[in-house]
Amino acid sequence: MSDEISTSAEAAEAAVLPCVHEVHSDPDACAGLRKVPEKLQKPDAAKSPARWAYERLILYIQNFEQQLDAEHEVAMGFTGGNAGVLRIEGMGYFDPDIITYYGSEPDGSRTQLVQHVSQLNVMLRAVPKAREEEPANRIGFRLASDLQQE
DSSP: OOOOOHHHHHHHHHHHOOEEEESSSSGGGSOOOOOOOGGSSSSOOOHHHHHHHHHHHHHHHHHHHHHHHOOOOOOOOOTTSSSOOOOEEEEEEETTEEEEEEEEOOOOEEEEEEGGGGGGOOOOOOOSSTTTSSSOHHHHHHHHHHHHHO
16 A cells, blocks of 8 residues: 555546547548557556657657658747747647647648647637638537537
């Protein structure tokens, strides 16, 4: 029997198995993580939040690189500066503390923002449709629909 006392938050976090969940505006173009490697599916009380974030960020980088052609490489932008505008085309979470946004910049460049929940700071903006001849994309309806199915 252990005399160590955990807070309810620590106990809940230790009991959580890593889960990847994403919804995209175009399910056929879904380029998100499909599965968590078996090693990362086991709770590990010895892992710090930094370790959890580090391992998951590696998975996101590997997944992003698999979608690049031979002429491109992965780069990282930092929020809080001149990060630009991301057209939201997908959003997901990775337990216990990462949120990710998929999208594109106004020039059409593919973009993905991976953010720790403690840094969550989102400004929603109205931007012109990507294609004038098509109806506006409504990712919010898809996200809400997915919540109802869970």
